[in-house]
Amino acid sequence: NAGVTQTPKFRILKIGQSMTLQCTQDMNHNYMYWYRQDPGMGLKLIYYSVGAGITDKGEVPNGYNVSRSTTEDFPLRLELAAPSQTSVYFCASSPLGSMYEQYFGPGTRLTVT
Amino acid sequence: GIQVEQSPPDLILQEGANSTLRCNFSDSVNNLQWFHQNPWGQLINLFYIPSGTKQNGRLSATTVATERYSLLYISSSQTTDSGVYFCAYTGNQFYFGTGTSLTVIP
Numbered sequence: 001n002a003g004v005t006q007t008p009k010f011r012i013l014k015i016g017q018s019m020t021l022q023c024t025q026d027m028n029h030n031y032m033y034w035y036r037q038d039p040g041m042g043l044k045l046i047y048y049s050v051g052a053g054i055t056d057k058g059e060v061p062n063g064y065n066v067s068r069s070t071t072e073d074f075p076l077r078l079e080l081a082a083p084s085q086t087s088v089y090f091c092a093s094s095p096l097g098s099m100y101e102q103y104f105g106p107g108t109r110l111t112v113t
Numbered sequence: 114g115i116q117v118e119q120s121p122p123d124l125i126l127q128e129g130a131n132s133t134l135r136c137n138f139s140d141s142v143n144n145l146q147w148f149h150q151n152p153w154g155q156l157i158n159l160f161y162i163p164s165g166t167k168q169n170g171r172l173s174a175t176t177v178a179t180e181r182y183s184l185l186y187i188s189s190s191q192t193t194d195s196g197v198y199f200c201a202y203t204g205n206q207f208y209f210g211t212g213t214s215l216t217v218i219p
Contacts, residue, residue, distance in 0.1 A: 033207070042117070042199050042209030043156075059114065059206060090156060100146055100203050104156035 001026050004105035006091050012111045013081040021076040021108050023091030029103070032074040034058075034066065036087040037107075043090060049074055071105040081112045115140050115202045119210035126190050126213045126217050134185040134213045135201035147175050147185050150212070151196040159185070161203075190217045 007022045016091075025032065035043040043053050045058030049068040063085060065077040075091075078085060093106040115211040117138035126132055136145070147159040147206050160174040162183065167174055171190075187194055197212040 004168070036205075042201070042211050043207070044209070045207045059208070088154065090158075100144060100158075100161040102146075102158055107154050 003027065004091055004093055004103050006089075006105035006108050008108060010109045011107070012113065013078075015083065015112060016083060017081050018077070018079050019081070019110075021078070021089055021091075021110075023073075023074045024072050024106060025093040025103070026044050026072065026093075027093060027095070027103065028071060029093035030071070031076065031094040031099050031102075032068065033092045033094075033102065034064070034076045035090045035092065036060065036085075037090060046076065046089075058088070078110075083112050086110060086112045114206065115208045117200060117202055117208050117210035119198075119200060119213050121213060122211070124216070126215065128190060128217055128219050130190050130217075131186070131188045132190060132215070134198050134215075135202045136183045136210055138181045138183075138202060141178060141181065143178070145183050146203050147174055147183070147200045148199045148201065149194075149196050150199065159198075163199070171194070187215075190215075192217045192219055216217060 003024045033048045034046040037043050044060045047066040049055045089108045092102040094102045118137045120135045133178045149157045162174045164178045171182050171188045173186045195217050199212045201209040
């Protein structure tokens with residue numbers, strides 16, 4: 001199993017550009033999550049999903065959108081990128097009945113200039 | 114939301130030493146996790162521990178939910194223990210502390 005994979009690993013965006021961060025898991029997990037981690041800080045939850053077709057907002061959803069059309073994929077969309085979205089983004093997944101057993105991807109480092 | 118405070122913010126240990134990391138919560142704890150982020154950024158689940166004590170090798174964790182704190186013990190530390198340790202309240206939402214940065218020197 002590859003576990004949780006994220007692409008790209010690094011990206012530089014100009015202010016106002018858009019992009020999609022990809023996240024895929026091959027463990028057939030129901031739950032998936034997107035977090036951001038700012039320098040020297042813990043993670044903040046952006047969005048999460050409890051299954052295909054179901055998404056919900058986390059602590060910091062503004063400026064982001066998600067979709068969950070399949071169990072495996074949970075892309076995060078940034079529209080109109082802003083410098084405040086410069087961060088490292090982590091995707092995670094966890095199995096049904098064990099939502100606290102999260103498996104994390106390697107992260108995407110995003111810089112908006 | 115829930116406030117999560119971790120102490121100490123930074124810790125430097127000689128290899129072989131023991132340490133205790135603390136996590137305080139602003140409200141009653143129903144669910145709590147400890148994570149390790151290695152120097153390369155990879156995040157690993159250590160414990161899911163809403164109450165009581167769990168042990169996994171040289172690491173153990175104790176949560177006293179009624180007093181709103183959790184402790185992570187690292188015994189006989191190794192250089193591979195270096196990184197940042199986060200605790201997180203996990204329920205419908207996930208609230209992370211700002212972490213304890215641990216450096217273990219040989």
